[in-house]
Amino acid sequence: KKTYKICCLPGDGIGPEIIAEGKKVLAAVGKRYGVDFKCEDALIGGAAIDACGDPLPEETLAAARASDAVLLASVGGPKWDSTDPAAPRPEQGLLRIRKELGLYTNLRPVQIFAALADASTLRPEVIDGVDMMIVRELTGGLYFGKRERFYDEPGAGTAGAPGQRAYDTLEYREYEIERIARQAFEAARKRRGKVSSVDKANVLETSRMWREIVHRIGAAEYPDVELEDVLVDNAAMQLISRPADFDVVVTENMFGDILSDEAAQITGSLGMLASASLGDGVALYEPSHGSAPDIAGQGIANPLAQILSVEMMLRYSFNMGEAADAVRVAVTAVLDEGWRTRDIADAATPVDRILGTAAMGDEVAKRI
Amino acid sequence: KKTYKICCLPGDGIGPEIIAEGKKVLAAVGKRYGVDFKCEDALIGGAAIDACGDPLPEETLAAARASDAVLLASVGGPKWDSTDPAAPRPEQGLLRIRKELGLYTNLRPVQIFAALADASTLRPEVIDGVDMMIVRELTGGLYFGKRERFYDEPGAGTAGAPGQRAYDTLEYREYEIERIARQAFEAARKRRGKVSSVDKANVLETSRMWREIVHRIGAAEYPDVELEDVLVDNAAMQLISRPADFDVVVTENMFGDILSDEAAQITGSLGMLASASLGDGVALYEPSHGSAPDIAGQGIANPLAQILSVEMMLRYSFNMGEAADAVRVAVTAVLDEGWRTRDIADAATPVDRILGTAAMGDEVAKRI
Numbered sequence A, B: 001k002k003t004y005k006i007c008c009l010p011g012d013g014i015g016p017e018i019i020a021e022g023k024k025v026l027a028a029v030g031k032r033y034g035v036d037f038k039c040e041d042a043l044i045g046g047a048a049i050d051a052c053g054d055p056l057p058e059e060t061l062a063a064a065r066a067s068d069a070v071l072l073a074s075v076g077g078p079k080w081d082s083t084d085p086a087a088p089r090p091e092q093g094l095l096r097i098r099k100e101l102g103l104y105t106n107l108r109p110v111q112i113f114a115a116l117a118d119a120s121t122l123r124p125e126v127i128d129g130v131d132m133m134i135v136r137e138l139t140g141g142l143y144f145g146k147r148e149r150f151y152d153e154p155g156a157g158t159a160g161a162p163g164q165r166a167y168d169t170l171e172y173r174e175y176e177i178e179r180i181a182r183q184a185f186e187a188a189r190k191r192r193g194k195v196s197s198v199d200k201a202n203v204l205e206t207s208r209m210w211r212e213i214v215h216r217i218g219a220a221e222y223p224d225v226e227l228e229d230v231l232v233d234n235a236a237m238q239l240i241s242r243p244a245d246f247d248v249v250v251t252e253n254m255f256g257d258i259l260s261d262e263a264a265q266i267t268g269s270l271g272m273l274a275s276a277s278l279g280d281g282v283a284l285y286e287p288s289h290g291s292a293p294d295i296a297g298q299g300i301a302n303p304l305a306q307i308l309s310v311e312m313m314l315r316y317s318f319n320m321g322e323a324a325d326a327v328r329v330a331v332t333a334v335l336d337e338g339w340r341t342r343d344i345a346d347a348a349t350p351v352d353r354i355l356g357t358a359a360m361g362d363e364v365a366k367r368i
């Protein structure tokens, strides 16, 4: 019997509740497809800060490296919010694990579930057919460049007084752009054959370099894939005016952060969207949404994005396409039958169709 | 008779066509209110590169400084697109004039014209009541920080080969954040009393400093104004899910670029939105849209955003509130009577209500 080790990182907020449902679905898949998924929890984020002062303890990193895949729930919360540069922050755990595992490709599929199309604030005819893959560079740019804060800088205060100054650095190297460009072109080949590369080449030097390299790779290695450049401000508009026209969108880390959340919101089903972070070794899967501290511990969080991150894991890490399809079919069936968690329920949802986190996980698991 | 000198910068693409309508409306206002607006054209952007190799010639800058207000149309176009770091770019003209005139505050009102509500891709009930003011910091951050490109950097190419490296710097000083924060709080006092400050404080050092300073100014000087922090990725979502809840949104330069265009698109009437760039001296007014090179020279561009930038000029530079109101009333009346340019026409617009650029300008001017 095949065995896979899964490193599970519940993190903060609703994390522990939703990851339990991810494991439940993994177990159901294992049973049906004769695979043994061995899940072991480790600490990350605020939970890890509370336990040992470090948002990514050494043991967690070691466990992740020794695993076949990492399943993450979510990190962060007001408890650990601080503007003190020296304070440990939950998000550092997430950023560090991405960097340490070399997870430079973040894949965020953006799709509409027919049963939830009404949840979008966009008109139905506009979101009809939306199906894009956002390919976000995940280990470079402003997130990982040098940053500093200075106090008492001459002239940095008002009226020439001393004051504070801070900077962050947006930096890219050629190989970082080459490899993410290839990921985008490869993804496009398996899809509708079009890549929209987003930058701000009319202002930023990194964007001009980005644009040159993406075009060089495209022309030399993927002449069959259509390539367009879109300025980031324009992309923010087009995601709203013509979202269905996008196939693969590739962009640097910060732009990808903003645009992938914007695109997710367009579907109206943020609670339904998962992401995969891939590198050259072990990969990490997580929901696109955050830790939702306001509803943590109440058993009402939507576990479906976490469950769909399991789908991505089956597909990308274990090459279990059939099992992945089974998870998607199960989620779709549950929705089509009218089952909802609160966040995706509306005025027309009968009260007895509104489920808590665990009950929703049960519905999916039993259909596998 | 009062006289004001207006430095007019037609720029590129549809710029010359739309600015002519701005001047037409200014002339009508002058006539009605007994003010003499002396308009003089100067070169900027691609047009200036073509004429003298510099996107912001010295004479233009001198003319702007000597004026009472600057009216800009739009700059840029594929003709001058280049990823060569050494090539002159139209956008540099815009960035430099903002910096040289110290225009650190960019005000972008985002409103819905009732007659055009159907143009939005968002559901009518979602955009109903949208009325926000985006306050974008305009002379700092990534747009103006140090940037460089290096070739032949050891290890920057694939597989450890030499390759390219580039960086841009996101930098802020305390006084830059203090003054833009004050602008936002002041704007909120004249509106609904709420400021949403957008940053990425869970990652960026500049954002943590931004957040601290905005809160300090708010608590000390504007305790009557409500202040919330929104992470930029979350802001990109909330603009779509609950746009009507925003009053004043204040943010740094790059985030402001992205979010203001996103917000503009939400109204569906990008062709209708103007912006004011203010500093301590002469101010600059421009449409929020770009130079639309694809329709340049055809006489079909929508001049209304340019005309509404004249409204902002009257209000902010000349304290002519009544005249500004008259411009807005005229534009609203023209729309309510069903007149449209192509970009804001829809299938239900009778053909004889679709106007060209000059005819639309005439309709507005004659109602003043």
Ligand SMILES: CC(C)[C@H](C(=O)O)[C@@H](O)C(=O)O
Pocket: A076, A091, A094, A095, A257, B202, B203, B233
């Ligand atoms: C928590 C935060 C650092 C993270 C990011 O911005 O990358 C999150 O927003 C995401 O998109 O995964």
Ligand SMILES: CC(C)[C@H](C(=O)O)[C@@H](O)C(=O)O
Pocket: A202, A203, A233, B076, B091, B094, B095, B257
């Ligand atoms: C043309 C470009 C440099 C400019 C900017 O990004 O500031 C434009 O997009 C704008 O928003 O005014």
